[in-house]
Amino acid sequence: MLKIKPNYYDNFKCLMGECPSSCCIMWQVVVDKDSLDYYNSLSAPYGDFIRKQIEEIEGEPCFRVNKGRCAFLSEDNLCNIHKKLGQEHMAATCRRFPDFIIKNNDTTLLGQSASCPYVAEQIIKQQNPLFVYEGLCCDEYENIFISLFENLLNAIDAENNFNDCTRIVLSMAENKQKQLFAEYGIEEFFIPEDNKNIYDYIDTLKSLSVLTEDWQNILNRLSEFEWKSSIKNGFTLYMKDRTGEYKNILRYFIYRYIMTFAGQGNVFLPIKFAVISTRILYNAGIMIYKKKGKLTKNHLIKLFYLFCKEIEHSRENLDIFFDDISLGMI
Numbered sequence: 001m002l003k004i005k006p007n008y009y010d011n012f013k014c015l016m017g018e019c020p021s022s023c024c025i026m027w028q029v030v031v032d033k034d035s036l037d038y039y040n041s042l043s044a045p046y047g048d049f050i051r052k053q054i055e056e057i058e059g060e061p062c063f064r065v066n067k068g069r070c071a072f073l074s075e076d077n078l079c080n081i082h083k084k085l086g087q088e089h090m091a092a093t094c095r096r097f098p099d100f101i102i103k104n105n106d107t108t109l110l111g112q113s114a115s116c117p118y119v120a121e122q123i124i125k126q127q128n129p130l131f132v133y134e135g136l137c138c139d140e141y142e143n144i145f146i147s148l149f150e151n152l153l154n155a156i157d158a159e160n161n162f163n164d165c166t167r168i169v170l171s172m173a174e175n176k177q178k179q180l181f182a183e184y185g186i187e188e189f190f191i192p193e194d195n196k197n198i199y200d201y202i203d204t205l206k207s208l209s210v211l212t213e214d215w216q217n218i219l220n221r222l223s224e225f226e227w228k229s230s231i232k233n234g235f236t237l238y239m240k241d242r243t244g245e246y247k248n249i250l251r252y253f254i255y256r257y258i259m260t261f262a263g264q265g266n267v268f269l270p271i272k273f274a275v276i277s278t279r280i281l282y283n284a285g286i287m288i289y290k291k292k293g294k295l296t297k298n299h300l301i302k303l304f305y306l307f308c309k310e311i312e313h314s315r316e317n318l319d320i321f322f323d324d325i326s327l328g329m330i
C-alpha cells in the first residue's frame with residue numbers, strides 16, 4: 001500500500017477562538033450514530049441540553065444552527081462539547097475536520113482541506129512543497145495516476161509563468177486520458193470542444209447554494225469585472241516573484257482530486273477542475289489587485305479558504321460544478 005501525505009500534514013494546529021472562518025459556522029453537521037448513542041446515554045442536565053440541540057433534517061440528526069452558528073459554538077468561538085466532554089466526544093465530522101482520506105485499491109492519499117484557514121495558509125506559504133511517500137503501490141492501473149501526479153508536479157516546478165503552467169498541466173492530462181483509452185480500453189471520455197470563459201464558470205458558482213456573504217460579494221464583483229489585458233499583464237508582473245503561491249493552490253487541487261474518478265478511468269476531468277478552480281482564484285486575485293493596488297498573502301489565503309468552504313463540503317455543489325466543467329473547455 002502506498003500512502004502519500006503533504007509535508008505540512010502532521011503539524012496541524014487548530015486556530016480555535018482565533019479562527020477567521022470557523023468550521024462551526026455556516027455548516028450543518030450531521031451527527032454520526034456512535035456520537036448520537038453517546039449523547040442519548042448522557043444524564044441531565046447536560047445530556048438534555050445536547051439532545052435539545054439536535055434536530056432531524058432530511059432524515060438525519062444534525063446539530064442545530066442558530067444564525068449561521070453551530071448551537072455548541074460559544075461566544076469565544078470554542079466548542080462547548082469539546083470543553084465539557086472532551087474532543088473524543090465531539091461528533092465524528094467535527095473530530096476529523098479538516099482531514100480527508102482518498103482510498104483506492106492500493107493507494108491512500110491523506111490530506112487536509114483548504115477550507116480551514118490554517119491549512120490554506122500552510123499551503124500558500126510553502127516554499128518547497130513536498131509530498132511524503134510511504135510504501136509502494138502494486139496496482140499497475142493506480143500507478144498510472146500516481147506517475148501522472150508526479151509528472152504534473154515536475155511540470156509545475158519547471159514552469160514559472162502561471163498561465164503556461166495551467167496550459168501544460170491540462171495538455172498532459174488530456175494526453176493521459178487519450179492514452180488510457182488507447183491502451184486500457186477505458187471509455188473515451190467526452191473531451192469537449194466548446195469554449196467556456198470565466199463568466200460561464202462564475203455563473204455556475206453563483207447558481208450553487210452560497211454559504212457566506214463574503215463569497216457572494218466576490219462572485220458578484222467577478223461577474224461584473226472587465227478583464228482588460230493591461231490589468232492582467234500588470235497583475236502578472238506584480239506577482240512575478242509570488243507565482244509559487246498560485247502554483248501551490250494548483251498542486252493542492254490536483255492532489256485533492258486526481259484520484260476522484262480513478263475507478264472510472266477519468267483523469268482529465270479532475271485536472272480540469274484543478275485548473276479552472278485555480279484560474280478562478282487567479283482572476284479573483286486580479287480583481288482585488290485592481291481595487292486595492294495589491295494582493296497580499298492574506299487576501300489570497302482568504303480567497304482560497306472561502307472557495308474551498310463553498311465547494312468542497314457540499315456534495316451537491318461539487319457535483320454541479322464538476323458536471324459543468326465536464327461540458328466545456330477553457
Ligand code: SF4
Pocket residue numbers: 013014015016019020021022023024097098115116117118119
Ligand atoms: S476551520 Fe480549521 S482552524 Fe478554524 S476552527 Fe475549524 S479546524 Fe480550527
